[in-house]
Amino acid sequence: MSATGASIGTRASWLLVTPLIVVLVFAFFWPIANLLSRSFFNPDFSLDKYETLWSQQLYWRVFGRSIWISVACCVICLVVGYPVAYAMARLTGWRGLVVAACVLVPLWTSVLVRSYSWIFLLQRNGVVNSVLQDLGFIGRPLQMLYTEGAVLVAMTHVLLPFMILPIFSTLRGIPPELSLAARNLGAGRAMTFWKVTLPLSLPGVSTGVLFVFILALGFYITPAMVGGPKTLMIGTVIAQQVTELLDWRFAGALSTVLLVLTLLVAVVFQRALAVERLSGHAS
Amino acid sequence: MSQGTVRGAAVTISGVSRRYGSVTAVNDVSLDVRAGEFISLLGPSGSGKTTLLMMIAGFEIPDDGTIAIGGRDMTRVDPNHRNLGMVFQKYALFPHMSVAENIAFPLQMRKVGKADIAARVADALAKVQLAGYGGRQITQLSGGQQQRVALARATVFNPPVILMDEPLGALDKKLREHMQIEIKQLQRQLGATVIYVTHDQQEALTMSDRVAVMNHGVIEQLSAPRDLYDEPQSIFVADFVGDTNLLTGTVHAVENGIVALDLPGGERVFGRPAGRTREAIAPGGSAVLSIRPEKVRPGAGPGSIAVRGGELIYAGSDISIVGQTRDGRPFKFRAGPADAAGDATVSWTAGDALVFAASGDMPGAGR
Ligand SMILES: Nc1ncnc2c1ncn2[C@@H]1O[C@H](COP(=O)(O)OP(=O)(O)OP(=O)(O)O)[C@@H](O)[C@H]1O
Ligand SMILES: [Mg+2]
Numbered sequence A: 001m002s003a004t005g006a007s008i009g010t011r012a013s014w015l016l017v018t019p020l021i022v023v024l025v026f027a028f029f030w031p032i033a034n035l036l037s038r039s040f041f042n043p044d045f046s047l048d049k050y051e052t053l054w055s056q057q058l059y060w061r062v063f064g065r066s067i068w069i070s071v072a073c074c075v076i077c078l079v080v081g082y083p084v085a086y087a088m089a090r091l092t093g094w095r096g097l098v099v100a101a102c103v104l105v106p107l108w109t110s111v112l113v114r115s116y117s118w119i120f121l122l123q124r125n126g127v128v129n130s131v132l133q134d135l136g137f138i139g140r141p142l143q144m145l146y147t148e149g150a151v152l153v154a155m156t157h158v159l160l161p162f163m164i165l166p167i168f169s170t171l172r173g174i175p176p177e178l179s180l181a182a183r184n185l186g187a188g189r190a191m192t193f194w195k196v197t198l199p200l201s202l203p204g205v206s207t208g209v210l211f212v213f214i215l216a217l218g219f220y221i222t223p224a225m226v227g228g229p230k231t232l233m234i235g236t237v238i239a240q241q242v243t244e245l246l247d248w249r250f251a252g253a254l255s256t257v258l259l260v261l262t263l264l265v266a267v268v269f270q271r272a273l274a275v276e277r278l279s280g281h282a283s
Numbered sequence B: 001m002s003q004g005t006v007r008g009a010a011v012t013i014s015g016v017s018r019r020y021g022s023v024t025a026v027n028d029v030s031l032d033v034r035a036g037e038f039i040s041l042l043g044p045s046g047s048g049k050t051t052l053l054m055m056i057a058g059f060e061i062p063d064d065g066t067i068a069i070g071g072r073d074m075t076r077v078d079p080n081h082r083n084l085g086m087v088f089q090k091y092a093l094f095p096h097m098s099v100a101e102n103i104a105f106p107l108q109m110r111k112v113g114k115a116d117i118a119a120r121v122a123d124a125l126a127k128v129q130l131a132g133y134g135g136r137q138i139t140q141l142s143g144g145q146q147q148r149v150a151l152a153r154a155t156v157f158n159p160p161v162i163l164m165d166e167p168l169g170a171l172d173k174k175l176r177e178h179m180q181i182e183i184k185q186l187q188r189q190l191g192a193t194v195i196y197v198t199h200d201q202q203e204a205l206t207m208s209d210r211v212a213v214m215n216h217g218v219i220e221q222l223s224a225p226r227d228l229y230d231e232p233q234s235i236f237v238a239d240f241v242g243d244t245n246l247l248t249g250t251v252h253a254v255e256n257g258i259v260a261l262d263l264p265g266g267e268r269v270f271g272r273p274a275g276r277t278r279e280a281i282a283p284g285g286s287a288v289l290s291i292r293p294e295k296v297r298p299g300a301g302p303g304s305i306a307v308r309g310g311e312l313i314y315a316g317s318d319i320s321i322v323g324q325t326r327d328g329r330p331f332k333f334r335a336g337p338a339d340a341a342g343d344a345t346v347s348w349t350a351g352d353a354l355v356f357a358a359s360g361d362m363p364g365a366g367r
Helices: A002-038 A048-055 A055-090 A094-108 A113-122 A127-135 A148-173 A177-184 A189-217 A221-226 A233-243 A248-280 B050-058 B097-109 B114-127 B143-155 B171-188 B201-207 B225-230 B233-239
Strands: B010-019 B023-033 B036-040 B065-069 B084-087 B163-165 B195-197 B211-216 B219-223 B246-255 B257-262 B269-272 B285-290 B305-315 B319-323 B330-334 B341-345 B354-357
Touching: A002 A148, A002 A248, A055 A094, A055 A148, A055 A189, A055 A248, A094 A148, A113 A127, A113 A221, A127 B330, A148 A189, A148 A221, A177 A189, A177 B084, A189 A248, A189 B097, A233 A248, B010 B050, B010 B319, B023 B050, B023 B065, B023 B219, B036 B050, B036 B201, B050 B065, B050 B084, B050 B163, B050 B195, B084 B114, B084 B143, B097 B143, B114 B143, B143 B171, B143 B219, B163 B171, B171 B201, B195 B319, B201 B225, B219 B225, B219 B233, B233 B246, B233 B285, B233 B354, B246 B269, B246 B330, B257 B285, B269 B285, B305 B330, B319 B341, B319 B354
Parallel strands: B036 B195, B036 B211, B084 B163, B163 B195, B269 B354
Antiparallel strands: B010 B023, B010 B065, B211 B219, B246 B257, B246 B285, B257 B269, B285 B354, B305 B319, B305 B341, B319 B330
């Protein structure tokens, strides 16, 4: 009886996910597979686009820049985000709500709007330059927009919630009496954080880092808007190939490399996490 | 911190209060715990037991009063500088550390050498019958084993005082009784002072040298277990500790140390005046008589009452009958082998019943 019940349940649940699978296959996997596979055929099998990619310094630099900006973005998000997540997990009542709102409201605002607001702040006659000039810190307006710094700041702003939320949720899940026990056993506040809170929040940290890194690597809108030709990132280059140069095959080659890079990072992270679990955590 | 010959330290709590907004969780409590004593804080939920313990541990700062440990004022000292052992209800073991690492933690904090740590961890594990379990992960242990690890961790640095907040609350009855004995033995070995929070009166009575019964943030009574049961100082304690029947009535007379009490049903019962406010018992005043089920015997006599509709209640070794008095109050007494359910007439020796002035029961009145 239970067997029939279970099999009907399984069949019913397959029925429930079928529409999703159909949509995913036709709107996601198929076009992606199509794009990626195009890069290998001309019309017979050929690696000519990969040879171009390999031989031109420009693309090496674009990938290098994408990786370093993503790493920097991750580090900044972690350094800024961890304390915010910690405060959110600690504060109760209205204080906690205020901090949570500060994190969530940007998340609900369009990336476009947030990127425009950075242009508004950073441009030649923008808010930051005017204030600095009025205060007499600088004589002439600084070039801030279209620099790597601008890209980094704007991307950090957009991606910060993806770091804060997973860390916050693991911190919230740590039973408060663990800190009390550590204090009771002789650990000061800093030692308690170092020995108990931080290690137990590491799963949230790695989730956040993975989120931010992968999102940053393929980021398009923000770098395209606040970055210039000197700060090209891979997402922007792929879009250019498709929309301006109509070179779908080259876009496919770039996308393949990006996808492989992303998967590589994900796998390495998963491994690192698993090793850490084995050595330090309960199996 | 000397090893081996640890002596418990005295804990002196003087006039301590803690308020949360309009709630007074602990209200002007004073308590002298002697060095090496096992003392229980017993009371219903919300009576302030945990709050008092948290103030001793240093996680809460009293609004008023002082707490001294081993003669040193600790009222405002950080928890990590109090050198107290503590066992939490949910054990609070560190899930990312092995059993041995958990037990080593307080020693590392005290900068004990590596070799010394290993020896003392092994020793502590042996003391709680977990020799060889050091490499295990916390999640691989049963509830009882986790509790033992928590005990080992709280005692491995030989603290002079150990605090426990319902440490056995999550265990089943059998294991709980077993652990009670283990905790008691461990305490004797270590010679430490233990302050033990529980709302299980059986646990408090069997383990403690003295029991402090708390209610509404005050200590209602501080006595040895025997006295707590035989000589409760208030209706609350009589009712909370052990089983009892409470009969409310009007005092008819007080003569030769015996109170005659008229019940609303028209019966007259007898008992001896008791409690802190026994002087307030006077003819015409209202009072409450407390008689334990095991002191009641079947049959008529002076001060007998009728119990109607009695039902047999089996509780393992002993059988009780629960019926109703004439004015509809539940009344319980031990059944003899020949007793059957139904109506009965029961009586008791006046000296076995305690009469409290009804006004003496106001929560927090006098100490
Ligand atoms: N942090 C707090 N904030 C507000 N009120 C609190 C706080 N801690 C305790 N209280 C209140 O103080 C009173 C005493 O609580 P406490 O936890 O000391 O009781 P307890 O005797 O340990 O009860 P239990 O047997 O349920 O554990 C309760 O009314 C409780 O609601
Ligand atoms: Mg409690």
